[in-house]
Amino acid sequence: MYYYQILPARKIPQVYLTYSSEFELGIGQLVEINIRGGLTQAIIIREIREVKIEFDKSKIKPISQVYNFKFNQNTLGFLKIFSQNTFNSINLSLSPFLQPLKLITQKQWKSLSESNYESHVLADSEKSELPVQKTDFLLDISVTLRIMYIIRSAINIETPNTLLIIFPEKKYLNKILEEVISHPEFIKLKNKVEIYNYAGDVNKKSKETIWNLINTDQTDLKLKIIFATRAGLFLPFQNLKEVVLVDEANSMHIQDQNSIYFDSRDAVFLLAKAHQANLSFVSTLPSIRLYKFYPENIMNQLRI
């Protein structure tokens, strides 16, 4: 019997719980457990050696279901620093990470190959991560042209690569996506890229995006470009190398109503840090933060 420390996506006083499994499972493995008569999704944080368990082992409940999916080290690292830096409970912070996975059907779960994933140890950083890294920003009246420039640069890298572009709202996302797809430069690059779109809602496009992200083929060198709203920060990325935020002053970047609270303009710094990805801001007009950080040399204006 194996014993694991589990992080459930539900606010509980203890934060972590101990559950058992007959099979050996990896860190970051997605499971389902029974808490107070209800099933809750959770992830495995660490294995507990039997000798270290001080209480009655017979009272430890078994894990109800194991999904054929593990969060990678980068995503677990992002979960931790996101929770710490935004003052959200780590249990509730897990919920948006699990939300996209709910779009995967049982049939798709079964078809997933386990060999795609490796076990990692949860990163343990407790520093305040809000913006410390140098960031580029691009100012131009045409956001589409700036995004085209970033896409062209990202394509040159000949390794599996994912580019995430965060928009403040779905309407804006759709507009720019339409413009990018119809751009003559993009049409030339069509064979080298795959475009996905995720606005946090349940539809065919979202399902396709999630499925393609977790069922990724490591030999496929096509650049994956994800046009997303703030919900896209919590997607299960495999090779996230570029993060772009369309930095409009729109307060829709702020999630203020659900159980977790964050500003995606802050959270992108944490995401880029966790995935060691490049971070760029794109805007037609500078926001107040760009205007402050630029003279302080925290952000560089990228001239094309």
Next chain:
Amino acid sequence: MKILFIHCRRGLYQLTKCKACGHTFECKNCDAKLVTYRQFDRTLELVCHQCQTYYKYPNQCPECKSTELYSRFGGIEELVEILQRETELTTVRLDKTEKVAIGKESDIKIKTKPSVYFSETDVTNSPLESQVQSGLAPDDQWGTTGCQTQSDGVDNKFDYLKLPRNKALIERAKELRQVGNLSEVLFWQAFNQKKIFQWDLDRQAIIGNYIVDFFIPELGLVFEIDGESHDLKGKYDEVREKYLLELGLEIVRFNDKDIKKKINSVEEMVVSAINQRVNYLKSTPSRFAIHPSRGELKNICISDRQDKGALVNGNLIDDIEKTDQIFVHTRIFDPAIPYSAFDQIIFVQAENLLASADYLVAEEMMKSLAEVLLQVNEKTKLIFDTNSVELEMFQELAKLHFENSENISVYRWYLDFLEKEKLNRGKFGFPPFKNLLLLTTQEKSSINSLDKLKIVNDYLVSLKADLPEVSWSSPYPAKFLKRRNMYSHHILIRYPRQYEYFNLLRKQITQLGDLYNLQLRLNPRHLF
């Protein structure tokens, strides 16, 4: 011509009150005023924007049982109704449209079915009339007094809401209604029940410090019945009449004996007086008359809403004959909208753009405005309809116009704003200079809510030595103290962006949050 109206207020009316006692209709679950909406079956309902509770539009005031209710501070739905009525053009609500085709000026198309409030057959059923029937003030179109509106058969109505009214006389007026003399009862029966004219007739109506016998509010027409009592009050009546005339009212007097003996001839006189009054009001300038406006040199116009009431006042719409499509929206800048396709963009009640006290609003509003200014073409005329032309924002816009309407000028104008905003944010320690953390309680009792935060405040005082550079406010009530039957207070904590003792701060605050069930929001959208 394609015209876009931008009005940042949702619903039909923002406020519903009792005319008699001033009672304001609020949500039972929240400290929020109810917003009036019109349903598809054209009946009215009240909605709480905080908890989404719907209420049937009341027939009477729960406090004084008066049936004289009125709604004011018009929103986008009222704007649509007025535009439909005034222009008879289809008004397209962009705030309810998911996708707008982007194209040249001539081929702007709405892919989804626009939400049109009145079909052609509905136009005959005047929305104004139904408002009158439902107790809504018909001419309080734009929230402030002094507005003249148009309706069936009459171009303008008298704005009776601006009339002074001594509330201390309410009881006296009620008494007079109950003990009315014979001639008054006869007059009331003859005209109120017949409805020979479409106007509401008020009996024993209060105007200033006086009570008049009969009053048609929408026409500003007073009917007085002179009996013996009037004969004895010569000077008093003189002063009274002078006062009423100064208010712009017209007074028609009848003799007590005529009412009793010649009601038919009185009826003819009443109809004649009404027709004369209607003609008189028709001759006064309508809302589409030329209106003095400021700064109209090239394409930015700050329209000074001097009468503080009219919607499409002055020359907001250049040429209604040439207008073929009207669009309305609640957002200043919507990335899906091709602003260059419009000939005119009108910001209705533009002073409301800065109405919120939240620290993010100024940046968001100015950036949105700059985006619009950058997108419009040279021919697009931007009109800011306001009654506060002295506001810095309008003064700056006017300067921008005087200088140059090229993009470079817009950039400079926006960067000037950023410079000022940066100084303000730095001065008050707002993001991005410092981080703000808002602690919020949610309790069933207001006292418990405040008490909890007092304890938190005391605890923070004890940590002061360990957490240098951290400052916090004393507990303060939330903007909506009660929301969904829960009471909220806030404490706002401010700490440096790269804070050396962040771990200690985080641990202490999250412990407090767990212990007292507090919501913790980093750099939130609203601080109140």
